Amino acid sequence: MGKIHWKPGTVLYPVPVVMVSCGDMAGQKDIVTVAWTGTVNTAPPMTYISLRPSRYSYDIIKKSGEFAINLVSKKLAFACDYCGVKSGREIDKFQKMHLTAVKGEKISAPIIYQSPVNIECRVKDILPLGTHDMFLAEVVHVSVTDTYLDERGKFHFDKTNPVCYAHGSYYTLSKALGGFGYSVKKKKKHKK
Numbered sequence: 001m002g003k004i005h006w007k008p009g010t011v012l013y014p015v016p017v018v019m020v021s022c023g024d025m026a027g028q029k030d031i032v033t034v035a036w037t038g039t040v041n042t043a044p045p046m047t048y049i050s051l052r053p054s055r056y057s058y059d060i061i062k063k064s065g066e067f068a069i070n071l072v073s074k075k076l077a078f079a080c081d082y083c084g085v086k087s088g089r090e091i092d093k094f095q096k097m098h099l100t101a102v103k104g105e106k107i108s109a110p111i112i113y114q115s116p117v118n119i120e121c122r123v124k125d126i127l128p129l130g131t132h133d134m135f136l137a138e139v140v141h142v143s144v145t146d147t148y149l150d151e152r153g154k155f156h157f158d159k160t161n162p163v164c165y166a167h168g169s170y171y172t173l174s175k176a177l178g179g180f181g182y183s184v185k186k187k188k189k190h191k192k
């Protein structure tokens with residue numbers, strides 16, 4: 001086994017792919033597909049999205065200081081791709097993809113009702129990085145679809161069929177390999 005050396009690049013995979021909704025219910029609203037996103041702090045809960053300034057959604061988010069991250073289920077994969085290749089300058093993506101815009105609980109921006117998890121965010125800082133500007137944001141509210149809760153109120157994220165992205169393709173998750181800390185967990189002794 002040997003190693004070959006590549007030039008520096010955005011090689012990390014898989015990454016999340018999300019649908020970011022922005023704007024307001026009355027006027028201009030948009031959905032932009034984003035792969036450059038992630039969690040960056042636990043308390044307060046902080047996240048980020050990186051956007052090219054040329055995006056229609058960029059100016060909307062910069063002006064309003066708000067957006068929602070809507071997680072993508074298998075059912076939403078087609079709409080997610082569409083929202084990543086068409087601009088809100090030319091088309092209303094909510095209407096075209098039959099997605100329902102509902103005002104966020106804590107933000108004026110719409111969330112996507114069909115998404116299993118909606119993460120409402122308020123921008124704290126904008127960092128120009130080069131090609132993209134990073135919108136560092138605090139999570140101010142989360143809503144989840146109740147059909148994925150069991151009778152004890154536990155949310156089964158695997159039932160939502162989450163979608164991730166790796167080098168140009170969308171994937172669903174496969175089977176779980178183990179739980180947090182399984183590597184150090186004592187094995188149960190079986191009675192003979």
Ligand SMILES: Cc1cc2nc3c(=O)[nH]c(=O)nc-3n(C[C@H](O)[C@H](O)[C@H](O)COP(=O)(O)O)c2cc1C
Pocket residue numbers: 017030031032033034035036037050051052054055056057058080081083084085086087088089132165
């Ligand atoms: C899978 C995927 C991931 C994307 N990730 C990003 C991203 O992280 N940042 C970004 O600025 N654009 C990203 N894009 C491109 C935008 O979603 C795309 O240019 C979109 O049409 C912009 O919409 P808007 O002009 O309505 O804002 C991605 C597109 C796809 C298909």
